[in-house]
Amino acid sequence: MNFLRSSIIIFVSIISIQAQAVASPESNLELKSPQQLTLYNGAPLEGYARGRVDENGLVFVVPLTVGEAEYTYDARQIKSLRFTDEVNIEQIESLLSLERRDDALALIEQIYLPRAAYLDLLSEQDRKTLCELVPLARHAGDPYLAVGMARRLLMAVEGEAHTSALRDQILLAYLDLPLPDETRKLAQAWIAREPHYGPSALGWVVLAQLEIEVGNWQAALDIALEPIVFSSQYPMEYLHDAYDMAILAAETLGDTPQAEALTDELEARGLPTPEDRKAGHAHE
Amino acid sequence: MPPLRPTAWIIIAILGLSLSLRAELVPREQGMQATLQEAMTAYERGDYARAAEAFAYTQATYGQEDAYRDLELQLLPYWGHACRQSGNSTQAIELFEAYLTRADPHAQHRHFVTYQLAEAYQTENMVEQAAATYQRYRAHDPYRPEALVSVLREAELYLNSGQTETGIQLLLSFANSPQVPRTLRAQARLRAVQATQAIGDDTRAADILLSAPWAIDTMPELAVLAFSALRAGDALMRELRTADAILAYRLVPPHSQLVTLQQARLQQLEQIRQQRLLPLAQSVPAFAFWQDYFTAIIASVQSQLEALRSMEDYTPGWQLRLGQAFLRDARPREATLLFRLLAEDNTLPTDIRTNAFYCWAMAQSELEQWDKVVDIAKAFQQIYPKQPLLAQTSYLAANAYQQQEQHSAAIEVLDWLIQSYPEHREQPRWRFTRGLNSALAQDYPAAREAFSRCLELYPNSHDKLQVKLWLGLCWFFPREYKHAISVLDPLLAEAKGHPLEAEIAYRRAMTLYAMAEYISAIDALNWLISDFPDAPQTLPAQVLLGDALMGTGDYQAASEQFSNVPDTDPALYAYAVFQQGKIFRAQQNYPAMIAHFRSYAESSALSPRPRLAEALYWAGWGLAQAGKPEQARQLFVETFARYGNDPQAGEMGELLHALGKQDIWSAAGTNARVMSYETWLEQERAAARESGEFTRYSRLSLASAALLRDAGKTNKADNILYDILEIAPPEQIDAKGLTELGWLLTRQGFSHAEELFSQQLEMYPKNRYTGRSLYGLGTLAASQQNYTEAEQWLARFQAETPYQADAAAVALLRAEVLLQLGQPAEAMDVCEELLTMKAARGRPHAEALLLMATISQEQGETTKAIAYAQRVYTLYRAYPDLLSRAYWQSAQWFLKLGDMNAAKRTLVEMTTDPRLDDFSEHDEALALLEELTQREPVHHKIEVTP
Known part of the structure; x- marks a missing residue:
């Protein structure tokens, strides 16, 4: 591993910085708000992250009265890097609810792209906040961005809950794209990984959706019934979607008793019916 | 052990003791303070x-x-509490009562x-006093947590x-109160379920269990809920409330998940206890209260x-029961x-797996996935051959085999069962089913x-009447009616009041008919x-009564x-209508016939009438017979325009x-056309082809081919039929078309005729062309020397369509x-039966006799x-080809028996009939006759003249 020098002050020339840094495309974005860099052995610095060098290096520029100072730090010296601009999730959700997708997308990119190169240096809380942007990017109509964000965040976040949620978003984004063959493989991998009675039905729901899209209603019904059968009263995400699909498939196949039994059970189990979710999203 | 600090601080404050005294044990001899x-x-230390002893x-x-x-007075609460905690509730009561006084x-x-x-009081089982005291406790603020x-x-x-x-009532009233926090409500309801189950009222317990969602995110006793739900599910299953049983079973998580959840809930309870007790450090009563509460619940x-x-x-047992609930709930x-x-x-374990195999096969049977049923049974047998x-x-x-019409396979399994489990209680059923498969x-x-x-x-x-009924039917189907009636007559008397009585009566009437x-x-x-106005057999009986009356003339x-038959069953109603029309036709009452069929076709019944096009055809036919060709043509053309492209018409x-x-x-009124x-x-054909109406096109083409065939243009006719095959999808060809095209291919030796016949049988199973398709399939199989399959098709023809025109062939x-x-x-039996068929008189009889001779x-x-053979050349002289064969074979067989004179006589008779000169046997017969004539006449002992 390449240990970089600690706190080596190099110079004031922007040109020399750019020559040294191996920056990602995102790192070339202009950072309007300053960032706060906290090192394990010192007080916070306020300045601007200007890219990454080698694998673990951060180039950080601190404005001086005249010119600026450029620092290069090894990631292991850094306690946290905090961006000072506001991350307003509610604002994005509000824009989406108003169908202002382009504006929402712009806001997502405005938040995510400057941070993208520094995900490993952000606090866990900040990374979790960024995770919340992934489904919003999908809703804003950019599943590619959602996949990219989720894949990068997967390398940075910790905790099963978050990694699992990100994998789910990747699967949903593939479904949105649409890339049916790849989605099918991902869904099958998801199913192989997740236990019965687990916290989510997503893999089954996505697979059933793929079958519905090609008119294979019998397979869709059989697949959608899996999480329904192997669920208890403990919460399972996307379970109501599985019910919706199974009911639709049963109706399409002319199996009215099956469709009615599932509809009754959906209500008896207190799961949200399609009417309850009119304003909601299909796969959230 | 409970934390001590809060109590100590309070007591110190009460006693006004110096801080140096707290939390140290000192000799009593030092005085009261000590x-x-x-x-x-x-x-403090618990x-x-x-x-209690020190207070005393x-x-x-x-x-x-x-x-x-x-x-x-200030000491009494602590002394009483110490007494109660140390098991001396009697003294605690005295102290507490003294304090309150x-x-x-x-x-x-x-x-x-x-x-x-x-x-x-509760500890001392002083129920009334305890209840009154609890109620007094709650009186001033009933919704504070402690009161709840x-x-x-x-x-x-x-x-x-x-x-x-x-x-239970108190718990339910508490559980239904919206002012009570949901966790406590859930606890109360769960306790009510337990109490109700404990007194054996499982139905009520299940109803309480399913009356509202559970606070599973906060309630402490998840395991109790799971086991109560299991018991409730079982009770609901016994009551056949299968949908509710499923809901009850769904309250149960798998064992491993429940352990994890209960473990997490225990940790959560510990955290809640800490959080709850922390702010109560200065309040002895509240602290003690919640300490007791959490200690008890956490211990539990x-x-x-x-x-x-x-x-x-x-888990496996629960899943098995849930599966059975799904199965009984038609899911x-x-x-x-x-x-x-x-x-x-x-x-x-074996018992779980074997049960699962059996239930799995049942579920697949419900889904009519017959192949899978068979596969499951085979897998079961392989793993557990002795279970x-x-x-x-x-x-x-x-x-499953029976449903797939693989009757020999079904019989094989049933025979194995009958032999392998001779004492099994299902023997009668197996034997009946075995007979049924043979019948099918x-x-x-x-x-x-x-x-x-089985009867012996x-x-x-339990099923003996059903077995007897089928025994009668198995005489009826092969038209052994006397035997059938000999079974059904006593059976009807035996079945008095039995659910099968009406069915037996109907079958007996059918046999008599x-x-x-x-x-x-x-x-x-x-x-x-x-006697059975509401039985399902009554409607077909009404139709059969019409037929029987027709039979009497x-x-x-x-x-x-027939006119009294209600329209509740469209098919039977249509049959009655057409039978009545047939009577009008036989009576040449064309006005009635026309009105009858028009009335049927124009009925405003909500559901579409079957055989509408057929009715209109007969109305038109009646018009033509009544001398109204223009009206008939108009009706025919209109009917064809309306129904010509409907394959089912x-x-x-x-x-x-x-x-x-x-x-x-x-x-009208002229000879001009x-x-x-x-x-x-031709115009209609071209238009149908142009518009892609292939059913109409194929029908018109068949009619066109028939015209050409009548005109002797066979090749052209065949070309038209091949054209249909080329452009019309089989599913758009009607039954007649499929059958005719199938026969066209069969005659040419093309095996893919089978697809057309099969399509006809599948799409139009009760059509009058069914027999012809069965015959076609039999012919195809026989031509491919697949005699077993041929026999199946032909036997089916004789069973299902015995009076069809091809019956003799x-x-x-x-x-x-x-x-x-x-x-x-x-x-031989088949030939004998053919000889009894009036419709087969003539050539078929002669052919049957020749076959019987062979x-x-x-x-x-x-x-x-x-x-x-002699019967052929005696009775059927109108068929020279058969005569020739009969003579020639007879002559040879006479020779074989050594009766040369009879052989010569036969050959003479044969060779002197000029109609037989052109047949292949003629020259050989002449040669043989010459040979026999040249031989020295020998008087044989044997003279065969049957």
Whole structure:
């Protein structure tokens, strides 16, 4: 591993910085708000992250009265890097609810792209906040961005809950794209990984959706019934979607008793019916 | 051990002692303060016995001192609490009662003491006092948390003292109160479920369980909920409330998940206890209250968790029961998923897996996935060849074979069952099903044998009447009506009041009708209709009564009977309508016939009438017969325009045929033709092809081909038919078309004719072309020397469509096929039956006789063979080709028997009939005759003249 020098002050020339840094495309974005860099052995610095060098290096520029100072730090010296601009999730959700997708997308990119190169240096809380942007990017109509964000965040976040949620978003984004063959493989991998009675039905729901899209209603019904059968009263995400699909498939196949039994059970189990979710999203 | 600090701080404050004294045990001899310090320190440390003893010592030693008297009232709550905690509830009651008597109504510890007193009463089983005290405790602020918990305690009091209903009611009222936090409500409801189950009222317990969602994210006793739900599910299953049983079982998580959840909930409870107690550090009563509460509940959950960990995994058994609930709730798909999971898990115990296999097969049977049923049974047998449930599972496999019409496979399984499990209680059912499969395979002798054996071995079996009914039917189907009636007559008497009585009566009436015993049949049907007005057999009986009346020649009565048939069953109603129309036709009452069919076709009934096009055809036919060709043509053309492209519309071929009559195209009142049929046909054909109406196109093409064939242009006709095959999808060709095209290909030796016949059978199973398709399939199979398959098709023809026009040809082919299969006796039976068919008189009879001659010869019965051949050249001289064969064979067989004179006579007779000169046998016959003539006349002893 390449240990970089600690706190080596190099110079004031922007040109020399750019020559040294191996920056990602995102790192070339202009950072309007300053960032706060906290090192394990010192007080916070306020300045601007200007890219990454080698694998673990951060180039950080601190404005001086005249010119600026450029620092290069090894990631292991850094306690946290905090961006000072506001991350307003509610604002994005509000824009989406108003169908202002382009504006929402712009806001997502405005938040995510400057941070993208520094995900490993952000606090866990900040990374979790960024995770919340992934489904919003999908809703804003950019599943590619959602996949990219989720894949990068997967390398940075910790905790099963978050990694699992990100994998789910990747699967949903593939479904949105649409890339049916790849989605099918991902869904099958998801199913192989997740236990019965687990916290989510997503893999089954996505697979059933793929079958519905090609008119294979019998397979869709059989697949959608899996999480329904192997669920208890403990919460399972996307379970109501599985019910919706199974009911639709049963109706399409002319199996009215099956469709009615599932509809009754959906209500008896207190799961949200399609009417309850009119304003909601299909796969959230 | 509970934390001590808060109590100590309070006591210190009460006593006004210096801080240096707290939390140290000092000798009592140092005085009252030291003794009290000992009591308080012991109390702080949870050493309640020592604290109680020290409090008692202080009172006994210093009770008369003013200093003690000043303090006594404040000490009583702690002393009483120490007594109660150390098991001396009697003294605790005295102390608490003393405190409440003497203390100020607004004293700080009054509520604490009241609650403690109620608890002490409860411990001493002083139910009324305890209940009253709890209620007094709640009186001033019933919704504070402690007061709410006291309700649970009071309910417990009732449950433990035999006042169960009072306790349950209190819990339910509490659980339904919106002012109570949801966790406590859930606890109360769960306790109500437990209490209700404990007194054996599982139905009510299940209803309580399912009355509202559970607070599973906060309620402590998840394991109790799971086990209560399991028990409730079982109870609901017993009551056949399967949908509710599923909901109850769904409250149960798998064992491993429950352990994890309960473990997490235990940790959560510990955290809540810490959070709850922390702010109460300065409040002795509240602290003590919640300390007690959490100690009890955590101990309970801890013990449940330990029990859960040490118990056997309930998951497979629960999943099995859930699967059975799905199965009984007519949700076999869900059931399949569970049963498959269990059956394929080789880590599970045998009883679970074998049950799962059996139930899995049942679920697949419900789904009519017959192949899978068979596969499951085979897998079961492979893994558990000696398990009792294998028998039931194999029976399901036999049923699956039966459903797939693989009757020989079904019989094989049933025979294995019958032999392998001779003492099994299902023997009668297996034997009946075995007979049924033989009957369905049209092997009636074997079926009768199975049914008879079943009755012989199990004369009192539950299904004996059904077995007897089928025994009768197995005489009826092969038209052995006398035998059938000999079974059905006594059976009807035996079935008095039995659910099968109406069915038996109907079958008996059918048999009488088939025997042409019309008067008896009419009596039987009238009795059935009057005695069983609501039976499902009554409607077909009404139709059959019409037929029986027709049989007696009483057309008027028959017509009235048919007109009385209600339209509740469209097919039977249509049959009655067409039978009535047939009577009008026979009576040449064309106006009535036209009106009758028009009325049927134009009915405003909500559901579409079957055979509409056919009705219009007959109305048109009536018009033509009534001398109204223009109206008839108009009706035919309109009907064809409306229904011509509907593959299901019947009589379209006949309609086109009727349009082919010349007079149909005459202008009204003249001999001039408005158009030629051929022109109309070609115009319509072109238009149908252009518009892609392939059903219409194929019908018109068939009609066109028929015209060409009549004109001797066979090749052109065939070309038109091939054109249909090329452009029309099979599913758009009607039954007549499929059959004719199938036969076209069959005659040319193309095996893919099979697809067309099969399509006809599948799409139009009850169509009158069915017999022709069966014959076609039999012919194809025979031509490919697949005689077993040929026999199946031809036997099916004889069973299903015995009066179809091809019956004679089918009988002859079947006899030949049976001969190929090495079944000469059966072949002979078929020929004998053919000889009884009036419709087969003439050439078919002659052919049958020739075949019988061949069979006899092959069996070594040459004399008998000659007799059959002689009948041909005696009775059927109109068929020279057959005559030639008969003579030639007879001559050879005479020779074989050594009767040269008879052989010569036969050859002379043959060779002197000039009609036989051109047949292949002629030259050989002449040669043989010459040879015999040149021989020296020999007088043989044998003279065969049958």
